[in-house]
Amino acid sequence: MHVLLATSELNPYSKTGGLADMVSALARALAGTGLRVSVVTPLYRGMTESHPGIEPTSWRWAFPMGENLVEGRFHCQKPSPNLTLWFVDQAGFFDRPGVYGEGGRDYADNAARFIFLSRAALILARHLPEPPKVLHCHDWQTGLIPILARHAQLQTGWTQAPRTIFTIHNLAFQGSFPISSWGLTGLPSDWLHLESALHFERVNFLKAGLTQSQAITTVSPTYAQEILTPEYGCGLEGLLLKRYNDLSGILNGVDHEEWSPGSDPALPAPFTAEDPAGKAVCKAALQRELGLPENPALPLFANISRLTDQKGSALIVQTLRGLLDAGEALQFALLGSGERSLENAFRDLSKRFPDQVAARIGFDPALSHRIEAGADFYLMPSRFEPCGLNQLYSLRYGAIPIVRATGGLQDSVIDPRENAAQATGIKFIPSTEAALKKAILKALALWKEPAWLQHIRHNGMTADFSWEKQAAEYVALYESVCRE
Numbered sequence: 001m002h003v004l005l006a007t008s009e010l011n012p013y014s015k016t017g018g019l020a021d022m023v024s025a026l027a028r029a030l031a032g033t034g035l036r037v038s039v040v041t042p043l044y045r046g047m048t049e050s051h052p053g054i055e056p057t058s059w060r061w062a063f064p065m066g067e068n069l070v071e072g073r074f075h076c077q078k079p080s081p082n083l084t085l086w087f088v089d090q091a092g093f094f095d096r097p098g099v100y101g102e103g104g105r106d107y108a109d110n111a112a113r114f115i116f117l118s119r120a121a122l123i124l125a126r127h128l129p130e131p132p133k134v135l136h137c138h139d140w141q142t143g144l145i146p147i148l149a150r151h152a153q154l155q156t157g158w159t160q161a162p163r164t165i166f167t168i169h170n171l172a173f174q175g176s177f178p179i180s181s182w183g184l185t186g187l188p189s190d191w192l193h194l195e196s197a198l199h200f201e202r203v204n205f206l207k208a209g210l211t212q213s214q215a216i217t218t219v220s221p222t223y224a225q226e227i228l229t230p231e232y233g234c235g236l237e238g239l240l241l242k243r244y245n246d247l248s249g250i251l252n253g254v255d256h257e258e259w260s261p262g263s264d265p266a267l268p269a270p271f272t273a274e275d276p277a278g279k280a281v282c283k284a285a286l287q288r289e290l291g292l293p294e295n296p297a298l299p300l301f302a303n304i305s306r307l308t309d310q311k312g313s314a315l316i317v318q319t320l321r322g323l324l325d326a327g328e329a330l331q332f333a334l335l336g337s338g339e340r341s342l343e344n345a346f347r348d349l350s351k352r353f354p355d356q357v358a359a360r361i362g363f364d365p366a367l368s369h370r371i372e373a374g375a376d377f378y379l380m381p382s383r384f385e386p387c388g389l390n391q392l393y394s395l396r397y398g399a400i401p402i403v404r405a406t407g408g409l410q411d412s413v414i415d416p417r418e419n420a421a422q423a424t425g426i427k428f429i430p431s432t433e434a435a436l437k438k439a440i441l442k443a444l445a446l447w448k449e450p451a452w453l454q455h456i457r458h459n460g461m462t463a464d465f466s467w468e469k470q471a472a473e474y475v476a477l478y479e480s481v482c483r484e
C-alpha cells in the first residue's frame with residue numbers, strides 16, 4: 001500500500017511544535033512496516049541550504065488562484081527506499097522567515113498558502129506513478145484536501161481517488177477565513193455549505209477536514225473523548241458527535257532516533273535506565289549552562305513550551321513565585337516563546353530569583369534535549385493537551401513528569417494513586433495554582449525518598465512509547481478505510 005501524508009511542518013526541515021515531530025516519526029515508522037510512504041510539505045526558506053539532500057525536480061505546474069496564475073515546483077528527497085518527501089516550492093508563499101507568521105502575527109495570506117499546499121497534494125495523489133490508496137491529512141492547513149479529492153473524483157471520474165483520513169493535532173486551531181478565500185480553492189461555490197467548510201459565515205478548513213474525510217483521528221484516546229464535550233470541542237463537538245463512529249484516538253510515540261539519552265549527540269554524557277550515572281553529569285552541565293548554582297542536591301524542575309494559556313504557562317509562574325517566596329529549595333529552567341506577557345513574566349521571575357530560576361526565551365531544539373536530560377522533574381499543567389510530546393521525552397530522559405490529567409497527559413503518565421508499582425509521574429486535575437502547588441510539593445517529598453524516586457524514574461525511562469507500536473494502529477486504520 002502507498003500512503004501520502006500531507007503536513008505544514010516536518011521535522012527536521014521545519015518545526016513550530018509537535019505536528020512536525022509526529023508526522024516525521026510516523027512517516028518513518030510506517031515506511032519501516034513495509035508501506036510505501038510519501039510526504040508532501042512546503043519548501044520553506046533556507047531548507048535546501050540546510051538540507052542539501054533536497055533536489056529540485058522538473059515537475060512544475062500552475063493553478064489559477066483568484067486573479068493570478070500561481071506556479072509551483074516539486075523538490076524531492078528520498079531518505080530511504082520506502083519513503084519519499086515532496087517539497088512544494090512556491091517562493092511567494094513559502095520563502096519567508098516564518099512558517100505561519102512573524103512577530104506574533106499570522107501571515108495575511110495563510111488561506112492562499114495552505115490552499116496551494118493542499119492543491120499540490122492533489123497533484124501528487126493523481127499523478128504519482130503508484131497512486132496512494134490513502135491520503136492522510138494533518139491539521140487545518142491540509143483540511144481542504146478531502147473535499148478537493150471528492151470534487152476531483154466526482155467531476156473528472158478519478159477512479160483511483162484515495163481514501164482520506166484527517167488527524168486533529170489541536171482542535172483550537174481551525175483555520176477560519178473570510179468567505180472570499182473559497183474562490184482560491186477552485187471548487188464551485190455551491191460546495192461551500194454547512195455540511196462542508198462553512199462555519200459561522202466563514203470558511204473553516206478544519207471543519208472541511210472533519211466533514212469530508214472518511215475517518216478522523218486525534219492524537220490520544222482521552223482527547224478523542226474530550227473533544228465531544230463543549231469544554232474541549234471548540235464549537236465543533238456537535239459535528240464530532242455525529243461522526244463518533246469514524247473518530248478514534250491514537251497516542252503519539254517517541255522518535256527513538258532523535259530522543260534516546262544513551263546516544264543523543266546534544267548531551268554532554270549519555271545515560272540509560274540501566275546506567276543512569278550520566279544524568280548527574282547532564283544536570284551539572286545544564287546548571288552551569290543556565291547560570292544556576294551547580295548543586296546536585298537541589299531538585300531541578302523544567303518546562304519547554306509555547307508560552308500560552310493552553311500550556312498553563314501563567315499557572316507555572318504564579319505557583320513557582322509562591323513556592324519560591326515561601327523559601328522552597330528548588331531550581332527551575334524554562335525554554336519557551338510565545339505571548340509577550342508570559343515571556344516577561346518568566347524573565348521577571350528569573351530576575352527575582354536568579355539562583356533558582358533560569359528563563360531562556362526562544363526556540364532551541366538542542367537546548368531542549370539538554371534540559372530534558374538535566375531536569376529532575378518536568379512541569380506540564382496544560383489546560384488541554386491533545387497528546388503532548390514533552391512528557392513522553394521527559395519520561396524517557398528521567399525527568400519525572402508532573403501533569404494535569406487531560407488528553408494525552410492522562411494517557412501517558414501513571415500516578416502512584418493509579419498504580420504504585422507502575423507509577424511514572426504525578427498527576428493533578430484542577431487547573432488551579434493550589435492543585436499545581438500540591439503536585440510540586442509531592443515532587444519535593446519524593447525528592448527526599450531516593451529509592452521511591454528511582455523506582456518512578458526507572459518506570460518512566462523503560463515505558464514503551466515507541467512509534468513501531470503506534471504505527472501499527474495507523475496501518476490497521478488505513479487497511480480498514482480501504483476495505484470500506
Ligand code: ADP
Pocket residue numbers: 016017018019021170304305306335336337362363364365368387388389390391
Ligand atoms: P505543541 O502543542 O506545541 O505542539 P507538543 O508537546 O505536542 O506541543 O510538542 C511541542 C514540541 O515542540 C516538542 O518537541 C517540544 O520540545 C518543542 N518545543 C516547544 N517549544 C520549544 C522551544 N522553545 N525550543 C525548542 N523546542 C520546543
